Amino acid sequence: xxxxxxxxxxxxxIGGDAAGMSAASxxxxxxxxxxxxxxxxxxGHFTSFSACGIPYWVGGDVPERDRLxxxxxxxxxxxxxxxxxxxxxxxxxxxxxxxRARDLDSGAESWTSYxxxxxxxxxxxxxxxxxxxxxxxxxxxxxxxxxxALLDTLxxxxxxxxxxxxxxxxxVEMAEALINRGYRVTVVNRGREPMATLDPDxxxxxxxxMEGMGITMVNDAEVTELLTGDxxxxxxxxxxxxxxxxxxxxxxxxxxxxxxxxxxxGLPLGEHGGLLTDRSMRVRGHENIWAGGDCVEVLDLVSxxxxxxxxxxxxxxxxxxxxxxxxxxxxxxPGVVGTAVSKVCDLEIAxxxxxxxxxxxxxxxxxxxxxxxxxxAGYYPNASAMTVKMLAELRxxxxxxxxIVGREGAGKRVDIAAVALTAGMTVEQMTALDLGYxxxxxxxxDPVLVAARKAASKIRAGS
Amino acid sequence: xxxxxxxxxxxxxIGGDAAGMSAASxxxxxxxxxxxxxxxxxxGHFTSFSACGIPYWVGGDVPERDRLxxxxxxxxxxxxxxxxxxxxxxxxxxxxxxxRARDLDSGAESWTSYxxxxxxxxxxxxxxxxxxxxxxxxxxxxxxxxxxALLDTLxxxxxxxxxxxxxxxxxVEMAEALINRGYRVTVVNRGREPMATLDPDxxxxxxxxMEGMGITMVNDAEVTELLTGDxxxxxxxxxxxxxxxxxxxxxxxxxxxxxxxxxxxGLPLGEHGGLLTDRSMRVRGHENIWAGGDCVEVLDLVSxxxxxxxxxxxxxxxxxxxxxxxxxxxxxxPGVVGTAVSKVCDLEIAxxxxxxxxxxxxxxxxxxxxxxxxxxAGYYPNASAMTVKMLAELRxxxxxxxxIVGREGAGKRVDIAAVALTAGMTVEQMTALDLGYxxxxxxxxDPVLVAARKAASKIRAGS
Numbered sequence: 001x002x003x004x005x006x007x008x009x010x011x012x013x014i015g016g017d018a019a020g021m022s023a024a025s026x027x028x029x030x031x032x033x034x035x036x037x038x039x040x041x042x043x044g045h046f047t048s049f050s051a052c053g054i055p056y057w058v059g060g061d062v063p064e065r066d067r068l069x070x071x072x073x074x075x076x077x078x079x080x081x082x083x084x085x086x087x088x089x090x091x092x093x094x095x096x097x098x099x100r101a102r103d104l105d106s107g108a109e110s111w112t113s114y115x116x117x118x119x120x121x122x123x124x125x126x127x128x129x130x131x132x133x134x135x136x137x138x139x140x141x142x143x144x145x146x147x148x149a150l151l152d153t154l155x156x157x158x159x160x161x162x163x164x165x166x167x168x169x170x171x172v173e174m175a176e177a178l179i180n181r182g183y184r185v186t187v188v189n190r191g192r193e194p195m196a197t198l199d200p201d202x203x204x205x206x207x208x209x210m211e212g213m214g215i216t217m218v219n220d221a222e223v224t225e226l227l228t229g230d231x232x233x234x235x236x237x238x239x240x241x242x243x244x245x246x247x248x249x250x251x252x253x254x255x256x257x258x259x260x261x262x263x264x265x266g267l268p269l270g271e272h273g274g275l276l277t278d279r280s281m282r283v284r285g286h287e288n289i290w291a292g293g294d295c296v297e298v299l300d301l302v303s304x305x306x307x308x309x310x311x312x313x314x315x316x317x318x319x320x321x322x323x324x325x326x327x328x329x330x331x332x333x334p335g336v337v338g339t340a341v342s343k344v345c346d347l348e349i350a351x352x353x354x355x356x357x358x359x360x361x362x363x364x365x366x367x368x369x370x371x372x373x374x375x376x377a378g379y380y381p382n383a384s385a386m387t388v389k390m391l392a393e394l395r396x397x398x399x400x401x402x403x404i405v406g407r408e409g410a411g412k413r414v415d416i417a418a419v420a421l422t423a424g425m426t427v428e429q430m431t432a433l434d435l436g437y438x439x440x441x442x443x444x445x446d447p448v449l450v451a452a453r454k455a456a457s458k459i460r461a462g463s
Numbered sequence: 464x465x466x467x468x469x470x471x472x473x474x475x476x477i478g479g480d481a482a483g484m485s486a487a488s489x490x491x492x493x494x495x496x497x498x499x500x501x502x503x504x505x506x507g508h509f510t511s512f513s514a515c516g517i518p519y520w521v522g523g524d525v526p527e528r529d530r531l532x533x534x535x536x537x538x539x540x541x542x543x544x545x546x547x548x549x550x551x552x553x554x555x556x557x558x559x560x561x562x563r564a565r566d567l568d569s570g571a572e573s574w575t576s577y578x579x580x581x582x583x584x585x586x587x588x589x590x591x592x593x594x595x596x597x598x599x600x601x602x603x604x605x606x607x608x609x610x611x612a613l614l615d616t617l618x619x620x621x622x623x624x625x626x627x628x629x630x631x632x633x634x635v636e637m638a639e640a641l642i643n644r645g646y647r648v649t650v651v652n653r654g655r656e657p658m659a660t661l662d663p664d665x666x667x668x669x670x671x672x673m674e675g676m677g678i679t680m681v682n683d684a685e686v687t688e689l690l691t692g693d694x695x696x697x698x699x700x701x702x703x704x705x706x707x708x709x710x711x712x713x714x715x716x717x718x719x720x721x722x723x724x725x726x727x728x729g730l731p732l733g734e735h736g737g738l739l740t741d742r743s744m745r746v747r748g749h750e751n752i753w754a755g756g757d758c759v760e761v762l763d764l765v766s767x768x769x770x771x772x773x774x775x776x777x778x779x780x781x782x783x784x785x786x787x788x789x790x791x792x793x794x795x796x797p798g799v800v801g802t803a804v805s806k807v808c809d810l811e812i813a814x815x816x817x818x819x820x821x822x823x824x825x826x827x828x829x830x831x832x833x834x835x836x837x838x839x840a841g842y843y844p845n846a847s848a849m850t851v852k853m854l855a856e857l858r859x860x861x862x863x864x865x866x867i868v869g870r871e872g873a874g875k876r877v878d879i880a881a882v883a884l885t886a887g888m889t890v891e892q893m894t895a896l897d898l899g900y901x902x903x904x905x906x907x908x909d910p911v912l913v914a915a916r917k918a919a920s921k922i923r924a925g926s
Binding site: 314338431 | 481513515516519524525530531632636774775776777779780783795796797799800801802803804805806811813815840842843844872874875876877878879881882883885886888892894895896897898899900901902903904905907908909916
């Protein structure tokens, strides 16, 4: 399939994590080193690691850092990928087809030309410009280095009071990690309820469950300052209303696309600051540049809008698709439906599709239902309660979104809705879905079917 | 919506279990007793019970029988359903619109006329005509009475050797139940491997896992005789090759539609012996007779053929749909894709769509792949191995079927494939599915996606 044409091409990859190294590996699988030279730049100490696994390493579920590394630099090099660690790309020159990179240890800079370029620069954590935010004891959890620094702080700190700023999925996962390490945890959240990826009525269920775990949940609270002690270390988090003593602070406020290089080079960015690509993950208007992972925006198939969704599973898909296309094969990324699942201790939280406010924003009118059911037949041991919320478009009855909060067995049920959304099913069609049933696995009507029946009934009544 | 027209109609329901009583309840919801009289006949002692729960009651996971009864006769009667227990319908006269019923206690018989009739006579267990099959200590597990009789035998029996005849889902669930009761269990199976609802290569995984649990699995073995002792009780199960000592024998050979009444009345039956209905669950050619549950055949949406699939979840759907239609509303049952999930101890077994032999039978050519993956990210605690087999149609790439064998978190993943089958997705489309990902829930590529990628690659290579 591939075009050798005698001349060896050079692929340059910026960013040595999920999207970049998946792209490099897939391209290498399709084209050998005599056809394609692959140079990859990574500014950090690690490559191909699971950022999503950091909370579980910090919390002790994953015993050691290296378990989070899917493939080491040496393993990539053994596959003829010229991976340059601790080397930061500082300039991108699409006109001349080259990148400038600096060796972070020696400070040496040089230009490398490319025939094809993959931008996989990821995302950078939002770090609020607050007094005290750079004090020792204040930690982000974006990289393995961040995780190690936090673990070092936890090992050194005598006090057992932790404050997590932010109540998105990183915030709640870090709350669990710190609970597991024996901390008294307070989560300070700017929003009405934790998990702003859910509607507030479902976030409220998360709120109550977190309180039940002994986590102090502070909503509607903007952090104004971090106070430090005589030793210069953080000692409290301050909001307009209160001061929360803290021996350690974790920032889990979210991330933005890391696209400063791309912006400086004039590449097209969307309203969320992410690179814009076509379905082959090629940067719009640039024949020989691809981009994927946390630095791009993706099409939301339900709303038709562009979104920024930093998730390892998308980054891996992007990398595969880019690698296939760079390697002379063909693959596309149609978009996302916005599925996400997370947990805090034994509480499982899942969502896919549109929230109420997403639907309003794009002018969709809808019916909504919320039902309570159980993970197994009610009479089976350990059947646990779950709440399912479902949105369906008025008139058409098309499924728009599902949110689930429950215990064991709740989270991955969202996949039923994710596939139904992708297929454009109506809630009426969903009522007939032939889902797996046996008492240890589900009530005779799966909770998702119970929600679909109620939603379908409301749609019929409203039409 | 409903037509009152002054005259009160009478609905007669034959069979007081899932399909029949769901139909009666739904019809009652839509039409009050002044419009619709509802008479239901049930020949047994119980109504609306979960037959699927019997293995868990026998095994001790469900502490008492009454937990399996979703709604008692009294509860149905309180909703103005004239439910006549221990009353068997002995003749059906569609020409004159009446049924003859016998009170099993008094022996009294009488005719009851109907305007509308629901046939929900369920299925009867296959009971091989073998010497000794009626001896004390030999048990079926179809009804609550069966379950109680088996529990009584277990309480009385000193020995601890159990033989289960049949290795379908009832057989393996009963093997688990007897293991849980402290028995040494032998499963005697006519087929090549247990779980004939799977392809033999996947059944082989179940076989090995059952052996790992200490269950003796005997395949390719036809039972020829049951031996009894001097006390008349069963003492051994005999096959052509061996004799298996048994203090208790459980028959889990499967069921057939119970349609003797319907057959005698000349109603249309399919090749599996089940009643044939249209999509509204109305018996073909009979304007005022509906049928649902284990006594009907259903359309397999993947193969286009009629099948007999006795499952509580279908029976409940049928009942709802019949009740809606009888009650003057409108609902249809489009068919099934053949999803089933079961477990034996901690092994989860799931399937949906076509096996290899099903595809061959209907002339479909396909590619097949089998992959190994894990339930969670590999580095996360308790990530367990699972095997996913996927069939996709040659040329079109349309998903045809999925089989999964694994541990916790394996079984309900089949729902992803069940929805994709219903939507007619190709395996290539499935590779882009936006499924829930976080380390405690899934590897970054969900096992179903890993299988879809491999299948899509094979389809491309073969086209």
